[in-house]
Amino acid sequence: MYYLIGGSGAPNYGDELILLQWLRFLHAEVLPLASAARVVVDNNSVAGSTALFGQRYPGVEFVSRFKRMQPDRAKGSFMKNLVYGLGFFSRGHWRDHPELADAIAQLQSARLVHLYGGGYINTWLSPASAFLIGLLADAAAHFQLRVAATGIGITPLQFAEGEDLGPLRQAIEAFTVFELRDTVGYNRLRQIVGDGPALLCGQDDAFLYPVARQTGSQGRRRLHLSGYRSGNLFERPDVHDWLRRHAGGFDEAVYWECAPQLEREIVEPLRRLLPGLRVAGVRELLFDGVPAHPGDHMLAMRYHPHLVAARLGVSGQYLAQSVYYEHKHGAVVQAGSRFKRIHAECGAPDTLEQPLAWRDGGWGELKRALARRLYAVA
Template sequence: MAPSDRSGAARTGVGVYYLISTAGHPNLGDELITRSWLRVLAERAPDVDVWLDCPNPAGAQALLADAHPRLRCVDTLFRLCWEAPSDDAWEVAAFVGRALDDHGQAPRWVPGLRRFGQAAVVHLIGGGFVNGVWPRHLGLLAALDWAARHGAQAAMTGQGLAPLGEDTVSLVRRLVRRLDTVDVRDRTSADLLGLPEAHSGDDLWLAEMPTLIDAERAAGIDAVVCVQGDQLDGRGCERLTEQCLAHLDRWGADPARTAVLECIPRVDRGIFDRLAGLLPGLQFVSWVELLEHGVPAAAHQRWFSTRFHPHLIASAMGARGVAVPVRPGYYDVKHGSLIEAGSAWHLVEPGSGGVAELEADRPGTLAVTGAQVRSRKLAIAGRLYGPGLPGPVVPAPRADRRLLATAGTS
């Protein structure tokens, strides 16, 4: 199919919009971002078939079925990445490219590969899952490159590419050079690509912030804890628990008005189990409640969080807090990008002594930056999927076929 044929399919509603994310795990941030893009598509292209490629398609279909009327979930591209002969990013990328050219390389997924080949738009939506932490996921960039070479509009938005090994940077730069849209969420990722103008911010800014909030529950909560257990060993979890307790004690937090949030089921519950016996009346907000009702964030609160998207949401609502980056080179980049963008939160090393003083007269400007980033995300949505949401949009500059978002770079 010629490039012009694919572009025409996108404009007339014939063809396929193919999104890629890690929705369905579930993980709060990934689910909210994916839902936000699907809702944009539901407004702009309700009659277009939307295929979501993700590692857990059954879970994603159940979670997101109401977000777009023609949503179907598969795991074709992730299967290709997992099927590659090794974890080496170059080998993964080469295998994905070969399999898309020759379906006999991956015969179990021929129907899915054919469906991918029909896409008018291929869109790797935001998150921090394409980097050196999960090297096989770099094969997703090879799929984007293949789509761009075969006439589809190919885009990646809100990507967090750090960390990347030195031997992988040149591969990633080569794989993104043909894409129509290159948009990343932090300055480190933009620098890795050699495209400083590609830095905008996280894709969660696409959502309207009030739609993510459970204001009623937030009114009954003064302190919030969101601590993961998937990046730490046993002793690390103990030190982080002690650090969290020290902050809650300094803040004079009432246990009955303190809540633990769960972004990933079970993974984020450990801190609640360790604290519940010490803090009678401690509240627990499950991931299901967060997705169905919203995040209980408000300006009067204090937060202690290792998770990135709770930091983004709570800081945007005016809450003060402490961000604890549990994985160097990954979470420090994520949290640091929010502080650079205007969050007034304190960045504190895990297990460190002392308690961060949260000044009431330090409100931060993250919400202002977030509004600018949202404008850029809507401009990208307009480029990929046509006009839709009302309101002023600041256009991002074009260079060749690439749309580069620039909000949040100052």
């Protein structure tokens, strides 16, 4: 059995894309070699994951156990939650959670426990998720399990002066591999834990396979938009002016609705500004392909739309509305994107730049090689 834990299920396009890539890999390369093996995915929503993936991957069991159990979401610090995880089995914390009996039994029988990627573990937005790092490290020691983490975005990662960081070093050392998806996260964690054998500077889990273009979408030039509520780019007068001047030069404007429950207040004003705006939802982007081609252009706030569009040859600009997003968008630029940054004090440039090719670094091949090694199919 393989036990995967991650940040998908909301739904949120980037997190669901990561899970889709791992499900594709498991069904293409792992399960055919181990036909009796089971796959358990522990994430934020059984209903959400089943609705998206249940019919396509009927052998996968979706649960919400350890991912939802994080002990002190409201006030616990990163280190407090990590330490709690480090004692979950060895100090008997599991006895306080009889509802986890089945999950613990599954964990014990796993060939690999895999913490898959995303930016859901950091000290800024979600310090409670540090529990998962401690939990897997303790499971590795207590049950002699192989545990691995891939494509993790762990920054911002800030601690109080003098805070004991020894538990974080202890936890990382228990992993077979702990892959960071960007150099910022890798360098920050390396400052804390040193040059341990587990640490790996890698890429986002979305690189596992190429993302397909939508069938029949060629021949139309599109303007792609991706937003976020905090610091909403599309509320700015300078961006409104840019859209009025340039949107008419495209055959279609497409909004990538990555988190439908959070983005309705962005979409409706855009519909009034851009009559005919098409909204591409999570399901379409995942399973129907992305309607993006060289010659298209994107204004992006979200990270995975930038990553996917740039890989498909789209030009564009991005806004990094926080340190968290500076690191995320910066990782895409470092990986090969030619998108230009929109700064807070000025909007998109007056002219559209000619599309520049994605500078492919062979990230897909490297990612699949890592996956094969972790799942012992290399």
